[in-house]
Amino acid sequence: MVYTILAIDDDPSIVHLLKENLEQEGYRVLEGYDGQTALQLAQKVKPNLIILDVNMPMINGLKAFEFLRGRADTKNIPILFLSGEIGRAHV
Numbered sequence: 001m002v003y004t005i006l007a008i009d010d011d012p013s014i015v016h017l018l019k020e021n022l023e024q025e026g027y028r029v030l031e032g033y034d035g036q037t038a039l040q041l042a043q044k045v046k047p048n049l050i051i052l053d054v055n056m057p058m059i060n061g062l063k064a065f066e067f068l069r070g071r072a073d074t075k076n077i078p079i080l081f082l083s084g085e086i087g088r089a090h091v
Helices: 012-024 035-045 061-069
Strands: 004-008 028-032 049-053 079-082
Touching: 004 012, 004 035, 012 028, 028 035, 035 049, 035 061, 049 061, 061 079
Parallel strands: 004 028, 004 049, 049 079
Antiparallel strands: none
C-alpha cells in the first residue's frame, strides 16, 4: 500500500523539497500552495498525512486545521505543522 501525503506550503521550494524527499522513500505526494487547496484536496483524496504550513495567505494553516478537524470525513487525518517562522504560533 502506498501512503499519500499532502504537502501544503506557499513556498514552492519547500513543497518541492518535501515531495522529492518523500517520494524517494516511496510515498505518493500531492502538492498545494495555499489553505484553500489544502481543504479541497484533503476532502477529495483523504490523504494519510497532511504537512501544513502555518503561515499562508487567505486561509492560514491554523484555520485550515480547524476546518478539517470540524468535518467527520477529515477529522482523523494526522496533520504535521511546518513553519519557517521563529517564535510561537498565534492561535
